[in-house]
Amino acid sequence: MTALAHTGAAAGPDPLPLAAVAVLAAGYLLAVSRDRRGWRRRRTVAWLAGCAVLAVALGPLAAGPGDPRVHMAQHLLLGMVAPLALALGAPVTLLLRVVPPPVGRRVGRLLRTRPVHVLAHPVTAALLSTGGLALVLLTPLYAAAERNPVLHHALHAHYVAAGYLLAWSVAGPDPAPRRPRPAVRAGALLAAGAGHAVLAKYLYAHAATLPPGLPDRDVEALRAAARLMYYGGDVAELLLATALFAAWYHRRRPRRPARSAATPPSGPAPGREPAALSRCTRSRPSTAA
Template identity: 50%
Template sequence: MSHPHHLDLALLVMAAAIGYELLAARVPDWPPRRTLFFLAGAALLVAGLTLEAAGFRAHMLQHLLIGMLAPLGLVLGAPVTLLLRTSPRPVARLIGRALRHRAVHLVANPVTALALNLGGLAVLHVTPLYAATTRDPALATLVHVHFVLSGYLFAWVVAGPDPAPRRPSVPARLVVLGVAVAFHSIFSQLLYAGVIDVPAAAEERRGGAELMYYGGDIAELLLAAALVSGWRPRRQGVKTARTQSSSLSLNIR
Protein backbone atom coordinates (compact mmCIF):
# COMPACT_ATOMS: atom_id res chain seq x y z
CA MET A 1 0.00 0.00 0.00
CA SER A 2 1.30 3.49 -0.83
CA HIS A 3 2.44 5.75 1.96
CA PRO A 4 0.02 8.60 2.95
CA HIS A 5 2.64 11.19 1.92
CA HIS A 6 2.65 9.74 -1.59
CA LEU A 7 -1.14 9.79 -1.70
CA ASP A 8 -1.13 13.44 -0.63
CA LEU A 9 1.24 14.26 -3.48
CA ALA A 10 -0.97 12.33 -5.90
CA LEU A 11 -3.98 14.37 -4.78
CA LEU A 12 -2.03 17.59 -5.37
CA VAL A 13 -1.16 16.40 -8.87
CA MET A 14 -4.81 15.61 -9.62
CA ALA A 15 -5.83 19.04 -8.33
CA ALA A 16 -3.22 20.64 -10.60
CA ALA A 17 -4.61 18.68 -13.56
CA ILE A 18 -8.12 19.91 -12.83
CA GLY A 19 -6.85 23.47 -12.47
CA TYR A 20 -5.02 23.17 -15.80
CA GLU A 21 -8.20 22.01 -17.53
CA LEU A 22 -10.19 24.90 -16.08
CA LEU A 23 -7.60 27.43 -17.26
CA ALA A 24 -7.32 25.80 -20.71
CA ALA A 25 -11.09 26.09 -21.11
CA ARG A 26 -10.73 29.87 -20.77
CA VAL A 27 -8.40 30.10 -23.78
CA PRO A 28 -10.37 29.44 -27.00
CA ASP A 29 -7.31 28.77 -29.15
CA TRP A 30 -5.38 26.70 -26.62
CA PRO A 31 -3.94 23.68 -28.51
CA PRO A 32 -5.69 20.46 -27.44
CA ARG A 33 -2.40 18.58 -27.70
CA ARG A 34 -1.00 20.70 -24.87
CA THR A 35 -3.85 19.63 -22.62
CA LEU A 36 -3.40 15.99 -23.61
CA PHE A 37 0.34 16.18 -22.86
CA PHE A 38 -0.24 17.69 -19.43
CA LEU A 39 -2.96 15.25 -18.47
CA ALA A 40 -0.84 12.32 -19.65
CA GLY A 41 2.07 13.60 -17.57
CA ALA A 42 -0.18 14.02 -14.54
CA ALA A 43 -1.57 10.48 -14.98
CA LEU A 44 1.95 9.02 -15.20
CA LEU A 45 2.99 10.96 -12.11
CA VAL A 46 -0.01 9.74 -10.12
CA ALA A 47 0.69 6.19 -11.28
CA GLY A 48 4.29 6.47 -10.15
CA LEU A 49 3.45 7.99 -6.78
CA THR A 50 0.82 5.37 -5.99
CA LEU A 51 2.89 2.44 -7.25
CA GLU A 52 3.73 -0.13 -4.61
CA ALA A 53 7.53 0.00 -4.78
CA ALA A 54 8.17 -3.46 -3.33
CA GLY A 55 11.62 -4.33 -4.61
CA PHE A 56 14.31 -2.63 -6.63
CA ARG A 57 12.67 -3.27 -10.00
CA ALA A 58 9.50 -1.49 -8.89
CA HIS A 59 11.64 1.30 -7.44
CA MET A 60 13.31 1.83 -10.81
CA LEU A 61 9.96 1.80 -12.61
CA GLN A 62 8.79 4.42 -10.15
CA HIS A 63 11.85 6.54 -10.89
CA LEU A 64 11.28 6.19 -14.63
CA LEU A 65 7.67 7.34 -14.29
CA ILE A 66 8.06 10.25 -11.88
CA GLY A 67 11.54 11.43 -12.88
CA MET A 68 11.54 11.11 -16.68
CA LEU A 69 8.25 10.33 -18.43
CA ALA A 70 5.80 12.32 -16.31
CA PRO A 71 7.90 15.53 -16.27
CA LEU A 72 8.16 15.45 -20.06
CA GLY A 73 4.38 15.30 -20.44
CA LEU A 74 3.88 18.09 -17.90
CA VAL A 75 6.47 20.31 -19.59
CA LEU A 76 4.98 19.77 -23.06
CA GLY A 77 1.68 20.98 -21.64
CA ALA A 78 3.25 24.48 -21.39
CA PRO A 79 1.65 25.28 -18.01
CA VAL A 80 3.58 28.55 -17.55
CA THR A 81 2.40 29.86 -20.91
CA LEU A 82 -1.16 28.91 -20.01
CA LEU A 83 -0.80 30.67 -16.66
CA LEU A 84 0.56 33.80 -18.34
CA ARG A 85 -2.34 33.86 -20.80
CA THR A 86 -5.02 33.48 -18.13
CA SER A 87 -3.58 35.62 -15.32
CA PRO A 88 -4.34 39.28 -14.69
CA ARG A 89 -1.69 41.59 -16.11
CA PRO A 90 -0.02 42.38 -12.75
CA VAL A 91 0.29 38.66 -11.98
CA ALA A 92 1.66 37.93 -15.47
CA ARG A 93 4.26 40.68 -14.99
CA LEU A 94 5.23 39.19 -11.65
CA ILE A 95 5.70 35.77 -13.26
CA GLY A 96 7.79 37.36 -15.99
CA ARG A 97 10.03 39.09 -13.45
CA ALA A 98 10.42 35.81 -11.56
CA LEU A 99 11.57 34.06 -14.76
CA ARG A 100 14.20 36.77 -15.23
CA HIS A 101 15.52 36.47 -11.67
CA ARG A 102 19.20 35.61 -11.25
CA ALA A 103 18.39 32.46 -9.30
CA VAL A 104 16.22 31.21 -12.18
CA HIS A 105 18.99 32.04 -14.64
CA LEU A 106 21.36 29.89 -12.60
CA VAL A 107 19.02 26.92 -12.22
CA ALA A 108 17.43 27.12 -15.68
CA ASN A 109 20.66 26.10 -17.35
CA PRO A 110 20.94 22.72 -19.08
CA VAL A 111 24.23 21.93 -17.35
CA THR A 112 22.83 22.79 -13.90
CA ALA A 113 19.66 20.82 -14.61
CA LEU A 114 21.76 17.88 -15.82
CA ALA A 115 23.87 17.94 -12.65
CA LEU A 116 20.81 18.01 -10.40
CA ASN A 117 19.14 15.20 -12.33
CA LEU A 118 22.07 12.82 -12.75
CA GLY A 119 23.69 13.78 -9.47
CA GLY A 120 20.54 12.83 -7.58
CA LEU A 121 20.42 9.47 -9.35
CA ALA A 122 24.07 8.74 -8.52
CA VAL A 123 23.82 9.83 -4.88
CA LEU A 124 20.70 7.73 -4.36
CA HIS A 125 22.30 4.50 -5.56
CA VAL A 126 26.01 4.92 -4.77
CA THR A 127 25.48 6.00 -1.16
CA PRO A 128 23.36 4.34 1.57
CA LEU A 129 20.52 6.73 0.70
CA TYR A 130 18.47 4.15 -1.22
CA ALA A 131 18.62 1.72 1.70
CA ALA A 132 17.53 4.54 4.02
CA THR A 133 14.50 5.34 1.82
CA THR A 134 13.29 1.75 2.13
CA ARG A 135 13.09 2.24 5.90
CA ASP A 136 11.91 5.86 6.06
CA PRO A 137 8.81 6.71 3.98
CA ALA A 138 9.19 10.45 4.65
CA LEU A 139 12.72 10.36 3.24
CA ALA A 140 11.47 8.40 0.24
CA THR A 141 8.88 11.14 -0.36
CA LEU A 142 11.58 13.82 -0.32
CA VAL A 143 13.60 11.82 -2.84
CA HIS A 144 10.54 11.51 -5.08
CA VAL A 145 9.95 15.27 -4.89
CA HIS A 146 13.56 15.85 -5.91
CA PHE A 147 13.25 13.57 -8.93
CA VAL A 148 9.97 15.16 -10.03
CA LEU A 149 11.38 18.69 -9.77
CA SER A 150 14.78 17.90 -11.28
CA GLY A 151 13.15 15.90 -14.07
CA TYR A 152 10.76 18.76 -14.81
CA LEU A 153 13.60 21.29 -14.74
CA PHE A 154 15.70 19.22 -17.15
CA ALA A 155 12.83 18.66 -19.59
CA TRP A 156 11.90 22.37 -19.41
CA VAL A 157 15.33 23.80 -20.15
CA VAL A 158 16.09 21.21 -22.84
CA ALA A 159 12.84 21.03 -24.80
CA GLY A 160 10.06 22.90 -23.00
CA PRO A 161 7.76 25.21 -25.00
CA ASP A 162 7.49 27.56 -22.00
CA PRO A 163 9.83 30.58 -21.94
CA ALA A 164 13.20 30.02 -20.30
CA PRO A 165 15.99 32.55 -19.65
CA ARG A 166 19.05 32.43 -21.90
CA ARG A 167 18.22 29.06 -23.42
CA PRO A 168 21.21 27.71 -25.40
CA SER A 169 21.01 26.70 -29.04
CA VAL A 170 19.39 23.43 -30.07
CA PRO A 171 22.74 21.78 -30.93
CA ALA A 172 24.10 22.71 -27.49
CA ARG A 173 21.05 21.22 -25.79
CA LEU A 174 21.40 18.07 -27.89
CA VAL A 175 24.95 17.70 -26.59
CA VAL A 176 23.68 17.96 -22.99
CA LEU A 177 21.00 15.38 -23.77
CA GLY A 178 23.66 13.12 -25.27
CA VAL A 179 25.61 13.31 -22.01
CA ALA A 180 22.47 12.24 -20.14
CA VAL A 181 21.97 9.29 -22.50
CA ALA A 182 25.58 8.17 -22.06
CA PHE A 183 25.39 8.51 -18.27
CA HIS A 184 22.21 6.45 -17.99
CA SER A 185 23.67 3.79 -20.29
CA ILE A 186 26.93 3.45 -18.35
CA PHE A 187 25.25 3.70 -14.95
CA SER A 188 22.69 1.01 -15.78
CA GLN A 189 25.39 -1.34 -17.08
CA LEU A 190 27.46 -0.87 -13.93
CA LEU A 191 24.34 -1.54 -11.90
CA TYR A 192 23.55 -4.66 -13.92
CA ALA A 193 27.07 -5.98 -13.44
CA GLY A 194 26.94 -5.39 -9.70
CA VAL A 195 29.74 -2.81 -9.72
CA ILE A 196 27.21 -0.43 -8.20
CA ASP A 197 25.90 -2.40 -5.25
CA VAL A 198 22.40 -1.85 -3.91
CA PRO A 199 20.63 -3.74 -1.14
CA ALA A 200 18.58 -5.95 -3.45
CA ALA A 201 18.62 -9.50 -4.76
CA ALA A 202 20.69 -10.00 -7.91
CA GLU A 203 17.61 -10.67 -10.04
CA GLU A 204 15.89 -7.54 -8.76
CA ARG A 205 19.04 -5.47 -9.31
CA ARG A 206 19.45 -6.69 -12.89
CA GLY A 207 15.76 -6.14 -13.61
CA GLY A 208 15.98 -2.58 -12.31
CA ALA A 209 19.11 -1.95 -14.37
CA GLU A 210 17.35 -3.17 -17.52
CA LEU A 211 14.45 -0.82 -16.84
CA MET A 212 16.87 2.07 -16.46
CA TYR A 213 18.70 1.13 -19.64
CA TYR A 214 15.75 0.61 -21.99
CA GLY A 215 13.21 2.87 -20.30
CA GLY A 216 15.72 5.69 -20.00
CA ASP A 217 16.51 5.42 -23.70
CA ILE A 218 12.82 5.68 -24.58
CA ALA A 219 12.31 8.72 -22.33
CA GLU A 220 15.39 10.50 -23.69
CA LEU A 221 14.46 9.74 -27.30
CA LEU A 222 11.05 11.30 -26.64
CA LEU A 223 12.77 14.33 -25.14
CA ALA A 224 15.06 14.59 -28.17
CA ALA A 225 12.03 14.34 -30.48
CA ALA A 226 10.33 17.15 -28.55
CA LEU A 227 13.47 19.25 -28.89
CA VAL A 228 14.05 18.84 -32.62
CA SER A 229 10.35 18.96 -33.55
CA GLY A 230 10.34 22.71 -33.00
CA TRP A 231 13.70 23.29 -34.65
CA ARG A 232 13.38 24.50 -38.24
CA PRO A 233 16.70 26.15 -39.14
CA ARG A 234 16.30 25.65 -42.89
CA ARG A 235 12.70 26.77 -42.95
CA GLN A 236 13.59 29.85 -40.93
CA GLY A 237 16.40 30.59 -43.35
CA VAL A 238 14.05 30.32 -46.31
CA LYS A 239 11.52 32.49 -44.55
CA THR A 240 14.15 35.12 -43.79
CA ALA A 241 15.38 35.10 -47.39
CA ARG A 242 11.83 35.48 -48.68
CA THR A 243 11.16 38.32 -46.26
CA GLN A 244 14.33 40.11 -47.35
CA SER A 245 13.48 39.55 -51.01
CA SER A 246 9.98 40.95 -50.50
CA SER A 247 11.37 43.92 -48.61
CA LEU A 248 13.80 44.70 -51.43
CA SER A 249 11.20 44.33 -54.14
CA LEU A 250 8.80 46.64 -52.31
CA ASN A 251 11.60 49.08 -51.41
CA ILE A 252 10.66 48.83 -47.72
CA ARG A 253 13.25 50.66 -45.62
Protein backbone atom coordinates in the same frame (compact mmCIF):
# COMPACT_ATOMS: atom_id res chain seq x y z
CA MET B 1 16.35 10.51 -13.75
CA THR B 2 15.32 7.24 -12.21
CA ALA B 3 16.17 5.25 -9.14
CA LEU B 4 16.62 1.59 -8.38
CA ALA B 5 13.67 -0.17 -6.90
CA HIS B 6 12.72 -0.55 -3.32
CA THR B 7 13.19 -4.14 -2.33
CA GLY B 8 10.78 -4.12 0.57
CA ALA B 9 7.15 -5.09 0.31
CA ALA B 10 4.85 -2.38 -0.89
CA ALA B 11 2.53 -0.98 1.74
CA GLY B 12 0.06 0.45 -0.77
CA PRO B 13 -0.23 3.87 -2.38
CA ASP B 14 -0.10 6.97 -0.24
CA PRO B 15 -3.15 9.21 -0.85
CA LEU B 16 -1.16 12.42 -0.36
CA PRO B 17 0.89 12.23 -3.62
CA LEU B 18 -2.23 11.20 -5.54
CA ALA B 19 -4.07 14.22 -4.13
CA ALA B 20 -1.21 16.45 -5.31
CA VAL B 21 -1.53 14.99 -8.82
CA ALA B 22 -5.29 15.66 -8.78
CA VAL B 23 -4.61 19.28 -7.80
CA LEU B 24 -2.19 19.65 -10.72
CA ALA B 25 -4.75 18.33 -13.19
CA ALA B 26 -7.66 20.36 -11.77
CA GLY B 27 -5.64 23.58 -11.60
CA TYR B 28 -4.56 23.24 -15.21
CA LEU B 29 -8.11 22.59 -16.40
CA LEU B 30 -9.34 25.60 -14.43
CA ALA B 31 -6.74 27.78 -16.12
CA VAL B 32 -7.75 26.42 -19.53
CA SER B 33 -11.39 27.30 -18.81
CA ARG B 34 -10.36 30.89 -18.02
CA ASP B 35 -8.32 31.35 -21.20
CA ARG B 36 -10.69 33.28 -23.46
CA ARG B 37 -8.37 33.18 -26.46
CA GLY B 38 -8.56 29.41 -26.73
CA TRP B 39 -5.86 27.06 -25.52
CA ARG B 40 -4.33 24.43 -27.79
CA ARG B 41 -5.93 21.07 -27.19
CA ARG B 42 -2.68 19.17 -27.66
CA ARG B 43 -1.15 21.08 -24.75
CA THR B 44 -4.02 20.06 -22.50
CA VAL B 45 -3.73 16.45 -23.65
CA ALA B 46 0.01 16.46 -22.91
CA TRP B 47 -0.47 17.84 -19.38
CA LEU B 48 -3.28 15.42 -18.53
CA ALA B 49 -1.22 12.55 -19.94
CA GLY B 50 1.65 13.55 -17.66
CA CYS B 51 -0.71 13.64 -14.67
CA ALA B 52 -2.05 10.21 -15.64
CA VAL B 53 1.47 8.79 -15.78
CA LEU B 54 2.18 10.24 -12.34
CA ALA B 55 -1.02 8.72 -10.99
CA VAL B 56 -0.09 5.29 -12.35
CA ALA B 57 3.41 5.52 -10.88
CA LEU B 58 2.15 6.67 -7.47
CA GLY B 59 -0.96 4.48 -7.43
CA PRO B 60 -1.04 0.97 -8.98
CA LEU B 61 2.72 0.60 -9.19
CA ALA B 62 3.19 1.82 -5.63
CA ALA B 63 0.65 -0.77 -4.46
CA GLY B 64 2.28 -3.58 -6.44
CA PRO B 65 4.57 -6.31 -5.16
CA GLY B 66 8.04 -5.48 -3.89
CA ASP B 67 9.69 -6.46 -7.16
CA PRO B 68 12.67 -4.25 -8.08
CA ARG B 69 11.59 -4.25 -11.73
CA VAL B 70 8.13 -2.93 -10.82
CA HIS B 71 9.61 -0.14 -8.77
CA MET B 72 12.14 0.64 -11.48
CA ALA B 73 9.23 1.13 -13.89
CA GLN B 74 7.68 3.42 -11.27
CA HIS B 75 10.75 5.61 -11.11
CA LEU B 76 11.19 5.67 -14.90
CA LEU B 77 7.68 7.07 -15.16
CA LEU B 78 8.23 9.57 -12.36
CA GLY B 79 11.61 10.88 -13.47
CA MET B 80 11.51 10.75 -17.25
CA VAL B 81 8.17 10.05 -18.95
CA ALA B 82 5.79 12.17 -16.88
CA PRO B 83 8.08 15.26 -16.75
CA LEU B 84 8.34 15.37 -20.55
CA ALA B 85 4.57 15.25 -20.96
CA LEU B 86 4.10 17.92 -18.30
CA ALA B 87 6.68 20.20 -19.92
CA LEU B 88 4.94 19.86 -23.30
CA GLY B 89 1.77 21.11 -21.60
CA ALA B 90 3.40 24.60 -21.38
CA PRO B 91 1.99 25.46 -17.93
CA VAL B 92 3.96 28.71 -17.60
CA THR B 93 2.58 30.02 -20.90
CA LEU B 94 -0.93 29.12 -19.80
CA LEU B 95 -0.39 30.86 -16.48
CA LEU B 96 0.77 34.05 -18.19
CA ARG B 97 -2.36 34.04 -20.35
CA VAL B 98 -4.86 33.87 -17.48
CA VAL B 99 -3.33 35.85 -14.61
CA PRO B 100 -3.79 39.64 -14.27
CA PRO B 101 -1.10 41.73 -16.02
CA PRO B 102 0.67 42.77 -12.77
CA VAL B 103 1.04 39.13 -11.77
CA GLY B 104 2.24 38.25 -15.27
CA ARG B 105 4.89 40.96 -15.09
CA ARG B 106 6.13 39.61 -11.77
CA VAL B 107 6.32 36.11 -13.22
CA GLY B 108 8.23 37.48 -16.21
CA ARG B 109 10.71 39.27 -13.94
CA LEU B 110 11.18 36.07 -11.95
CA LEU B 111 11.94 34.11 -15.11
CA ARG B 112 14.60 36.67 -16.05
CA THR B 113 16.46 36.53 -12.74
CA ARG B 114 19.94 35.07 -12.69
CA PRO B 115 19.16 32.21 -10.25
CA VAL B 116 16.36 30.97 -12.50
CA HIS B 117 18.61 31.34 -15.53
CA VAL B 118 21.33 29.24 -13.89
CA LEU B 119 18.87 26.67 -12.58
CA ALA B 120 17.11 26.33 -15.93
CA HIS B 121 20.32 25.92 -17.93
CA PRO B 122 20.41 22.46 -19.58
CA VAL B 123 23.80 21.65 -18.03
CA THR B 124 22.51 22.44 -14.52
CA ALA B 125 19.36 20.44 -15.16
CA ALA B 126 21.39 17.45 -16.39
CA LEU B 127 23.59 17.60 -13.30
CA LEU B 128 20.58 17.75 -10.98
CA SER B 129 18.94 14.85 -12.78
CA THR B 130 21.77 12.37 -13.38
CA GLY B 131 24.08 13.65 -10.65
CA GLY B 132 21.32 13.62 -8.06
CA LEU B 133 20.45 10.08 -9.06
CA ALA B 134 24.05 8.95 -8.64
CA LEU B 135 24.18 10.60 -5.22
CA VAL B 136 21.12 8.64 -4.11
CA LEU B 137 22.15 5.26 -5.47
CA LEU B 138 25.83 5.28 -4.59
CA THR B 139 25.40 6.40 -0.97
CA PRO B 140 23.30 5.17 2.00
CA LEU B 141 20.70 7.84 1.17
CA TYR B 142 18.63 5.34 -0.78
CA ALA B 143 18.48 2.82 2.07
CA ALA B 144 17.62 5.64 4.48
CA ALA B 145 14.67 6.60 2.30
CA GLU B 146 13.24 3.11 2.70
CA ARG B 147 13.00 3.67 6.44
CA ASN B 148 11.81 7.28 6.33
CA PRO B 149 8.53 8.01 4.49
CA VAL B 150 9.20 11.76 4.42
CA LEU B 151 12.57 11.25 2.76
CA HIS B 152 10.98 8.73 0.42
CA HIS B 153 8.43 11.28 -0.79
CA ALA B 154 11.13 13.95 -1.01
CA LEU B 155 13.16 11.74 -3.35
CA HIS B 156 10.11 11.17 -5.54
CA ALA B 157 9.54 14.92 -5.67
CA HIS B 158 13.18 15.39 -6.64
CA TYR B 159 12.89 12.90 -9.49
CA VAL B 160 9.82 14.66 -10.89
CA ALA B 161 11.23 18.17 -10.42
CA ALA B 162 14.66 17.36 -11.87
CA GLY B 163 13.12 15.51 -14.80
CA TYR B 164 10.74 18.39 -15.48
CA LEU B 165 13.55 20.92 -15.30
CA LEU B 166 15.59 18.93 -17.81
CA ALA B 167 12.64 18.54 -20.19
CA TRP B 168 11.74 22.24 -19.88
CA SER B 169 15.30 23.43 -20.48
CA VAL B 170 15.91 21.09 -23.41
CA ALA B 171 12.63 21.00 -25.32
CA GLY B 172 9.91 22.80 -23.36
CA PRO B 173 7.66 25.23 -25.27
CA ASP B 174 7.42 27.56 -22.28
CA PRO B 175 9.37 30.85 -22.31
CA ALA B 176 12.93 30.48 -21.04
CA PRO B 177 14.95 33.72 -21.24
CA ARG B 178 18.48 33.31 -22.58
CA ARG B 179 17.85 29.68 -23.51
CA PRO B 180 20.99 28.19 -25.08
CA ARG B 181 21.08 27.27 -28.74
CA PRO B 182 19.91 23.77 -29.77
CA ALA B 183 23.48 22.44 -30.03
CA VAL B 184 24.09 23.17 -26.33
CA ARG B 185 20.79 21.59 -25.33
CA ALA B 186 21.45 18.51 -27.45
CA GLY B 187 24.92 18.22 -25.92
CA ALA B 188 23.52 18.43 -22.39
CA LEU B 189 20.94 15.77 -23.21
CA LEU B 190 23.62 13.53 -24.71
CA ALA B 191 25.80 13.92 -21.62
CA ALA B 192 22.87 13.19 -19.32
CA GLY B 193 22.01 10.08 -21.30
CA ALA B 194 25.61 8.88 -21.26
CA GLY B 195 25.85 9.41 -17.51
CA HIS B 196 22.58 7.59 -17.00
CA ALA B 197 23.78 4.62 -19.07
CA VAL B 198 27.13 4.42 -17.28
CA LEU B 199 25.40 4.51 -13.91
CA ALA B 200 23.02 1.72 -14.94
CA LYS B 201 25.94 -0.46 -16.06
CA TYR B 202 27.83 0.26 -12.86
CA LEU B 203 24.83 -0.71 -10.75
CA TYR B 204 24.45 -3.90 -12.75
CA ALA B 205 28.08 -4.84 -12.22
CA HIS B 206 27.95 -4.06 -8.49
CA ALA B 207 24.45 -5.28 -7.66
CA ALA B 208 25.89 -7.29 -4.77
CA THR B 209 26.83 -4.08 -2.91
CA LEU B 210 24.83 -1.23 -4.47
CA PRO B 211 22.78 0.56 -3.36
CA PRO B 212 24.59 0.29 -0.01
CA GLY B 213 22.82 -0.42 3.25
CA LEU B 214 19.86 -2.45 1.99
CA PRO B 215 18.70 -5.00 4.61
CA ASP B 216 17.58 -7.56 1.99
CA ARG B 217 19.25 -7.95 -1.38
CA ASP B 218 18.13 -10.00 -4.40
CA VAL B 219 21.11 -9.62 -6.72
CA GLU B 220 19.42 -11.00 -9.82
CA ALA B 221 16.35 -8.84 -9.32
CA LEU B 222 18.53 -5.77 -8.86
CA ARG B 223 20.42 -6.61 -12.05
CA ALA B 224 17.14 -6.95 -13.92
CA ALA B 225 16.12 -3.53 -12.58
CA ALA B 226 19.43 -2.07 -13.75
CA ARG B 227 18.79 -3.45 -17.25
CA LEU B 228 15.36 -1.86 -17.25
CA MET B 229 16.95 1.38 -16.12
CA TYR B 230 19.43 1.20 -19.01
CA TYR B 231 17.04 0.38 -21.85
CA GLY B 232 14.04 2.27 -20.50
CA GLY B 233 16.20 5.35 -20.02
CA ASP B 234 17.30 5.14 -23.65
CA VAL B 235 13.68 5.14 -24.81
CA ALA B 236 12.76 8.12 -22.62
CA GLU B 237 15.82 10.08 -23.75
CA LEU B 238 14.95 9.34 -27.38
CA LEU B 239 11.50 10.82 -26.78
CA LEU B 240 13.06 13.95 -25.30
CA ALA B 241 15.47 14.25 -28.22
CA THR B 242 12.53 13.91 -30.63
CA ALA B 243 10.74 16.74 -28.84
CA LEU B 244 13.89 18.89 -29.02
CA PHE B 245 14.40 18.46 -32.77
CA ALA B 246 10.68 18.80 -33.50
CA ALA B 247 10.64 22.16 -31.70
CA TRP B 248 13.80 23.23 -33.51
CA TYR B 249 12.31 22.29 -36.88
CA HIS B 250 9.09 24.13 -36.09
CA ARG B 251 10.98 27.33 -35.27
CA ARG B 252 13.24 27.07 -38.31
CA ARG B 253 10.47 26.25 -40.78
CA PRO B 254 9.68 29.21 -43.01
CA ARG B 255 6.30 30.71 -42.29
CA ARG B 256 3.88 31.18 -45.15
CA PRO B 257 2.11 34.51 -45.31
CA ALA B 258 -1.55 34.36 -44.48
CA ARG B 259 -3.77 34.37 -47.56
CA SER B 260 -7.01 36.19 -47.83
CA ALA B 261 -10.06 33.99 -48.23
CA ALA B 262 -10.91 35.85 -51.43
CA THR B 263 -7.50 35.17 -52.98
CA PRO B 264 -7.05 31.83 -54.77
CA PRO B 265 -4.00 29.82 -53.55
CA SER B 266 -2.21 29.94 -56.91
CA GLY B 267 -2.85 33.56 -57.78
CA PRO B 268 -5.70 35.34 -59.55
CA ALA B 269 -7.72 33.46 -62.10
CA PRO B 270 -7.16 34.38 -65.76
CA GLY B 271 -9.09 37.45 -66.74
CA ARG B 272 -9.73 38.52 -63.14
CA GLU B 273 -7.75 41.15 -61.26
CA PRO B 274 -6.49 40.46 -57.75
CA ALA B 275 -8.97 41.19 -54.97
CA ALA B 276 -6.75 43.84 -53.34
CA LEU B 277 -6.19 45.61 -56.65
CA SER B 278 -9.90 45.42 -57.40
CA ARG B 279 -10.75 47.08 -54.10
CA CYS B 280 -8.25 49.87 -54.76
CA THR B 281 -9.70 50.44 -58.24
CA ARG B 282 -13.26 50.60 -56.98
CA SER B 283 -12.38 53.02 -54.20
CA ARG B 284 -10.48 55.44 -56.49
CA PRO B 285 -12.60 58.34 -57.82
CA SER B 286 -12.85 58.55 -61.58
CA THR B 287 -10.96 61.38 -63.30
CA ALA B 288 -12.51 60.93 -66.70
CA ALA B 289 -14.27 63.95 -68.19
